[in-house]
Amino acid sequence: MSQYRTFTAADAVEYAKQFGGVDDPSTLVSAEEIGDGNLNLVFKIYDNQGKSRVVVKQALPYVRCVGESWPLTLDRARLEAQTLVEHYKHCPQHTVQITHYDAELAVMVMEDLSSHRIWRGELVQGVYYPEASRQLGEYLAQTLFHTSDFILHPHQKKAEVARFINPEMCEITEDLFFNDPYTDHERNKYPEALEPLVASLRHDDALRIAVAGLKHRFFANAEALLHGDIHSGSIFVADGSLKAIDAEFGYFGPIGFDVGTALGNLLINYCGLPGLLAPREAADGREQRLSDVRDVWIAFAHRFLELAEAKTTDVAMAYPGYAQAFLRKVWADTIGYCGTELIRRTVGMSHVADMKLIKDEAMRTECIRNAITLGRTLILAADHIEDVEALLARIRQAV
Template structure:
């Protein structure tokens, strides 16, 4: 079928023609409830409920929804999202929604309806807590990243999987431009809160900072270590008190492991730094700092555990080969690999924090702060931390060092 954008009137009749979807929903399409909830930057998202169940139907648009038709974008991103969803489900099935149907021609992916889940970012802005979230995200990261890496996957298979994602160039280009380049010059779509003009100008003239950002871009471009989600922030996570699901994998590609880790840590850290503006008369809650620590530590422990559990007889990745019969070498390799991932995560986190404040796509954590002065103050503190994470990474040997720096910034607010 040729591509036709769906809307709230046409999506139910279309889905009724897909047997697997119609069976899941039950009843007649005239009785299905449809709601379009695509509040992201790129796509249409329809929540469809029938008497027997529900689905989420996500359709790519041929342009960036946030900007409009002046920024065209290939529909093939829906194919790569479906591919990533299937690959993630092989390694972390409990942490992603189940795939129900995919239509390449319509750039449409139909998944389980996540209910009563809500977006993690919105919940955190409201001060909600989800005690299992950090552990679940550590599980998702460790399982999807380790089991698609050169530690676990034989060389020929790994190269074939890299090749399967090479065509997702348009989505990678968005990351390259919006995260590593445009925040550091006067790009047309950049914008920032009034009161930040001085620090924005300083960042654009800051050679060590800009070099560090370009260094992270070089890692992003040339380190196909594992299958990345590619856009892992708190808006790409759906939660309940008991469950956590990761969605929106259309940016998926093979890249540096620290990218996904750094992205989600940055968003937790920004959520913490936004608190003085969101709730100016309340005590600053350290819970998000605790969650960031738990996420990193849980990821590192699980990642290391996967490596230790590889059998000497199995056909694993080439980075595991030298340690097959040498436990001491294996432990040294684990320590070295995690240290490198941590250093990458710091740099990528710094880039993410900067772009969310001075680039195109801002976040509700700061944008919901009504008082512009308070918002600018919170964002300035985040920018200063972000610069340190990029330029002074040696000052943060572990996640606790970042926590200490964030606490000092928040107290100063």
């Protein structure tokens, strides 16, 4: 039996030699730690020709940027690995491949994606990948449909819900998405000039009730095996390729949460671009983000309905028209969760490069203001936005 210990770079190399699946393990000679290191240790393993071959990732037992006062379950490594393994079964072209994991050491070995780039970094620099949004929609449709009641036998579905129960990581989501930004919490961080706007979130009864409903559905609706944190920093892209990574928040929840989180990060970039790029490039980039939002939803909905028509196993759910009715509910959830993502990324603690890299303080404050305003608008209007074209119109009107 293995016993948990925090890996060094040398440990990662030795582990990769044993479990990396490389034809000649003796060629693996060095490791480089990559990533922000807030939750995990991530090592890229190199051979004696200087080529990266595999990645070794180990969960830390606490949030490094906070310290041991914020402990984290090591079981999240198992949940992440098993979520990605399950998603890979249904959408291998858009899911990172996990080749080995050890639950006790909280470590996994995965394919190297050095040929790809983190999507958020590319979006911030104005680099456009025309196929990425449709590929993301495909990933969402395949993984969410194939882990849902549309295709799983009820006994299997209930067993899977139990296998992927993830209370500690879900609690983090529950706090950061639905609690902290709407209270005067010490983890919140935003420009002082926006205090009146942020304070108004705490006292908006309609908003607080809508957020409570979104949180309740996050608690209660075990619709499919979610990635749980599918933002642009958890997606690698290359020309013609997209791969989802980092699924340690995976659990069975409402389908609209994954879709809404994905769209919310595209809209964070939409709001931040005027502070990141020159005016002409920013305007073009914002139009591309709106097209991305449209393409993600259309690709997701089209493929989900196609799969439902061909593969639904439940007699009642296979009745003509039900899948369309179900997606109308998912659509409303998607818009609401999209709004909470915008607010938690700008009011709460989990800020992102789309805003942090804006150098001009006044411009950054204005971009953050627009994201908060858009988030509030979407949460309140979620039940009244009929389709994706109406959503795009509402975005243009709000920002």
